[in-house]
Amino acid sequence: NRWRSCNGVISNGKCYVFFSGPKKAPDAEFFCQNNFQNGHLASVTSRYLHNQMMGLMDRNGGRRRTWIGGLRYLDTGRWIWLDGAQWGYADWLPGEPNNTAGVENCVEILSNGKFNDMPCWDLRAFICSY
Ligand code: GN1
Numbered sequence: 001n002r003w004r005s006c007n008g009v010i011s012n013g014k015c016y017v018f019f020s021g022p023k024k025a026p027d028a029e030f031f032c033q034n035n036f037q038n039g040h041l042a043s044v045t046s047r048y049l050h051n052q053m054m055g056l057m058d059r060n061g062g063r064r065r066t067w068i069g070g071l072r073y074l075d076t077g078r079w080i081w082l083d084g085a086q087w088g089y090a091d092w093l094p095g096e097p098n099n100t101a102g103v104e105n106c107v108e109i110l111s112n113g114k115f116n117d118m119p120c121w122d123l124r125a126f127i128c129s130y
């Protein structure tokens, strides 16, 4: 139904919803796909959207480390968004992405708001968008 509600924030016609989880990143992506039509872990493709995501985190129990939908592309240093958005904007913490132990293929927003690459099996809150 075209007036379906959004239990989070709407930006550019997309709904962004925060979940405390905690889940591993692949389980979080599975959850998003299964609970929302066209659902994925959220892509964060602009400063504006990034600020909105931090606001969403702040309103959900305080800003804690949260999965978003960035994924390292194969073994390259390149990244993709799981929802197919074009990779471009990325507000990495200085020194990131550092791919510690060569296994940090997923992307979290840290409590200070910056992006960090992390092992996908770590348990985190997450943001779905659809
Ligand atoms: C963590 O614990 P350390 O320093 O090996 C984190 C990385 C960060 C790094 C920042 C598994 O790595 O993603 O880049 O801190 N990895 C894990 O200093 O927690």
Ligand code: CA
Pocket: 096, 097, 098, 099, 100, 104, 116, 117, 118
């Ligand atoms: Ca890292």
